[in-house]
Amino acid sequence: MLIVLKKDATQPQIDELMENIRKAGYSPDFLPGAQRTAIGIRGNKGYIDESELGLNDAVKEVLHVTKPYKLVSREWHPTDTVVSLKQGAKFGGNNPPELIAGPCSVENEKQVFETAEFLSKLKVKAMRGGAFKPRSSPYSFQGHGVEGLKLLRKAADKYNLSVVTELLHLEYFDQVLTHADMIQVGARNMQNFEMLQRLGKIQKPVLLKRGMAATIEEFLLAAEYILAGGNSQVVLCERGIRTFETATRNTLDLNAVAYVKEVSHLPIIVDPSHGTGRTSLVAPLSRAAIAVGAHGLIIELHKEPSKALSDGFQALNFEQFENLCRGVSRYAPT
Numbered sequence: 001m002l003i004v005l006k007k008d009a010t011q012p013q014i015d016e017l018m019e020n021i022r023k024a025g026y027s028p029d030f031l032p033g034a035q036r037t038a039i040g041i042r043g044n045k046g047y048i049d050e051s052e053l054g055l056n057d058a059v060k061e062v063l064h065v066t067k068p069y070k071l072v073s074r075e076w077h078p079t080d081t082v083v084s085l086k087q088g089a090k091f092g093g094n095n096p097p098e099l100i101a102g103p104c105s106v107e108n109e110k111q112v113f114e115t116a117e118f119l120s121k122l123k124v125k126a127m128r129g130g131a132f133k134p135r136s137s138p139y140s141f142q143g144h145g146v147e148g149l150k151l152l153r154k155a156a157d158k159y160n161l162s163v164v165t166e167l168l169h170l171e172y173f174d175q176v177l178t179h180a181d182m183i184q185v186g187a188r189n190m191q192n193f194e195m196l197q198r199l200g201k202i203q204k205p206v207l208l209k210r211g212m213a214a215t216i217e218e219f220l221l222a223a224e225y226i227l228a229g230g231n232s233q234v235v236l237c238e239r240g241i242r243t244f245e246t247a248t249r250n251t252l253d254l255n256a257v258a259y260v261k262e263v264s265h266l267p268i269i270v271d272p273s274h275g276t277g278r279t280s281l282v283a284p285l286s287r288a289a290i291a292v293g294a295h296g297l298i299i300e301l302h303k304e305p306s307k308a309l310s311d312g313f314q315a316l317n318f319e320q321f322e323n324l325c326r327g328v329s330r331y332a333p334t
């Protein structure tokens with residue numbers, strides 16, 4: 001529930017109201033904002049009867065938040081959240097679509113430095129790269145671990161880029177936190193509730209990917225875990241879901257982008273690399289994602305995709321990526 005306050009509500013009136021709500025057995029959150037000031041009540045088991053709350057003259061209106069996710073909803077927070085990275089990337093609101101690009105896996109020093117140099121020339125501000133890889137087969141390349149994190153950081157610092165990398169195992173929480181500017185939660189960890197709670201306690205941006213079999217509601221409830229812990233710097237990522245279709249690796253659900261923008265204030269970006277699993281489809285689906293209103297893209301990039309240690313079949317080479325970059329923001333809605 002949201003109790004919206006009048007513009008001229010006085011501090012003693014607000015204090016009295018907060019106290020009345022506490023006495024009624026609820027814990028109120030004071031929510032100052034540019035557009036409106038409100039008091040939020042969440043965690044209630046059912047409908048709250050307003051007459052129990054001791055409302056006073058400070059109250060303009062009472063809104064019942066209908067969605068199971070509260071903090072993430074637009075009802076709770078009507079204006080767009082913008083998530084900024086230290087090196088200048090901005091996701092959300094009216095900012096132009098932001099790009100994150102880089103290899104699926106960190107492979108070696110030369111690869112990471114060449115990628116970083118290339119991205120900085122194109123004015124891309126954030127580099128991705130997996131140091132810990134969630135692979136379907138235990139025999140596939142699993143990533144270079146902490147050494148990979150260090151390489152990413154070194155190359156990113158040289159070219160003033162942000163590092164976006166996945167936290168796969170909680171035991172590496174501190175190392176990933178130290179080396180990353182944005183911590184990626186992969187599709188397979190979207191409902192790792194312990195991980196989400198830990199990320200709620202930090203003040204660093206999180207890139208939350210949608211689970212491959214997660215509904216949009218489950219996706220937003222996963223984000224709610226992070227916000228409920230106190231960290232509101234969350235960027236959502238639609239990366240395709242499992243359907244009956246097998247021609248493409250996943251089915252990129254662009255409905256989710258448009259829908260999430262209606263119901264949530266959080267930025268949402270698209271991963272057309274995992275969403276399609278095919279190099280040839282990355283550019284068309286990137287354009288579609290931007291046209292539907294995505295706040296950015298995360299793209300897998302490799303100098304020689306045929307030699308990549310993971311996901312080469314969906315990587316763009318440098319020339320393909322440069323072509324994509326050149327045109328893509330033209331498709332953004334005005």
Ligand code: PEP
Nearest residue numbers: 104186187188209239274
């Ligand atoms: C990745 O980004 O390399 C990755 C493993 O993505 P996802 O978690 O979406 O499968």
Ligand code: MN
Nearest residue numbers: 104300310311
């Ligand atoms: Mn990948």
